[in-house]
Amino acid sequence: MSTSPEPGASPNDAERGAAPAGATLLALSKPELAARVVELGGKPFHARIVRENVLAKGELDYARMTSLPAALRERLAAELPILSGTELARSHALDKTTKLVIEFPRDGKREVSVETVHMPSLWVGGDGDAIQGATLCVSTQAGCPIGCPFCASGQLGLARNLAAHEIVEQYVRGRALGPLARSVVMGMGEPLLNYENLSAALDVVHDEMGLGSRKITVSTVGFPDRLNKLAPKKPRFQLAISLHTPVQEERDVLVPAMKGVPIEDIVSAGDFWFAATGREITYEVILLGGDNDTPLHAERLVALLRGRRCSVNLIPFNPVAESPFRRPSPERVEDFRAALEHGGLVATVRWSRGVESDAACGQLRLRVAGRT
Numbered sequence: 001m002s003t004s005p006e007p008g009a010s011p012n013d014a015e016r017g018a019a020p021a022g023a024t025l026l027a028l029s030k031p032e033l034a035a036r037v038v039e040l041g042g043k044p045f046h047a048r049i050v051r052e053n054v055l056a057k058g059e060l061d062y063a064r065m066t067s068l069p070a071a072l073r074e075r076l077a078a079e080l081p082i083l084s085g086t087e088l089a090r091s092h093a094l095d096k097t098t099k100l101v102i103e104f105p106r107d108g109k110r111e112v113s114v115e116t117v118h119m120p121s122l123w124v125g126g127d128g129d130a131i132q133g134a135t136l137c138v139s140t141q142a143g144c145p146i147g148c149p150f151c152a153s154g155q156l157g158l159a160r161n162l163a164a165h166e167i168v169e170q171y172v173r174g175r176a177l178g179p180l181a182r183s184v185v186m187g188m189g190e191p192l193l194n195y196e197n198l199s200a201a202l203d204v205v206h207d208e209m210g211l212g213s214r215k216i217t218v219s220t221v222g223f224p225d226r227l228n229k230l231a232p233k234k235p236r237f238q239l240a241i242s243l244h245t246p247v248q249e250e251r252d253v254l255v256p257a258m259k260g261v262p263i264e265d266i267v268s269a270g271d272f273w274f275a276a277t278g279r280e281i282t283y284e285v286i287l288l289g290g291d292n293d294t295p296l297h298a299e300r301l302v303a304l305l306r307g308r309r310c311s312v313n314l315i316p317f318n319p320v321a322e323s324p325f326r327r328p329s330p331e332r333v334e335d336f337r338a339a340l341e342h343g344g345l346v347a348t349v350r351w352s353r354g355v356e357s358d359a360a361c362g363q364l365r366l367r368v369a370g371r372t
């Protein structure tokens, strides 16, 4: 079980069971929720039923929580909102991918909105397509301080870190769209720069939403010192490191906040992570047509990673408006993948889902920001 503090809880509040004024359900710790439910005329065990409905079932309407007394359902609906965010936009793609833009309370003058993407997996059964469970992509920060030039999320800078309950809220909204099979923490923001809140949120996701450690992947630009400190604690997720290029001078440009951090140090931290956790790393490369997708890049990537227990995900770039970068051709992507495989690496191509509906990270949020 988790030892991390629960979202929204301070130890004193949790001990007293006192709820912060105006807090929404997800921002309350378990003792705070029990106290609030009693205040509203229920019994402490009703708090457990409410959490189960929201977290495990994605139920966002108290009226449908029929195992609660009707009077309590009415008081809860009137006085305890479940979510703190507002859905600003929703787009659907032909492959059933749904992208949400969620606005959370502002930070001073800065707008705080994030993207969350729900991607159902499909298999073909005897009677047609059936939905097996979805992968949910969540954000950890509103905006991002890393500033990668190919990324829409990095273009507006960082507004603020998300609170743990705001990260959990994305899972709850995703669960409300359908059962979750996996999750990737690859949306807006750099997860290791908001690690305490992410860790508290993932404890809830593991323990109360049923997603196991191997079903959650956290993607980082790879701060070696942070990874080296975290690895011995065996965090409950799979790790992916966004490398993007094996060439130092190019990485300094593609991942500006990591300028000067040697690629070798990042890969060594990956090795240490594997030794400490027993879990293989995935290295991610966003393939930018004509930039980092050449045979020479493939050769240097093989030289860097060969012999290491890892795999490589190749993500063909999705063009964003006015971006100087291009999407590589499918042939070029396949040649790159084959060159890695020929060099002894395990490499997979991950085409973005929902290409026709603002598939690039942060693209829908930018469009909504422009509109509003």
Ligand code: SF4
Pocket: 144, 145, 146, 147, 148, 151, 152, 153, 154, 155, 187, 188, 189, 190, 221, 361
């Ligand atoms: S690619 Fe990731 S790390 Fe880079 S700016 Fe975008 S969200 Fe931040």
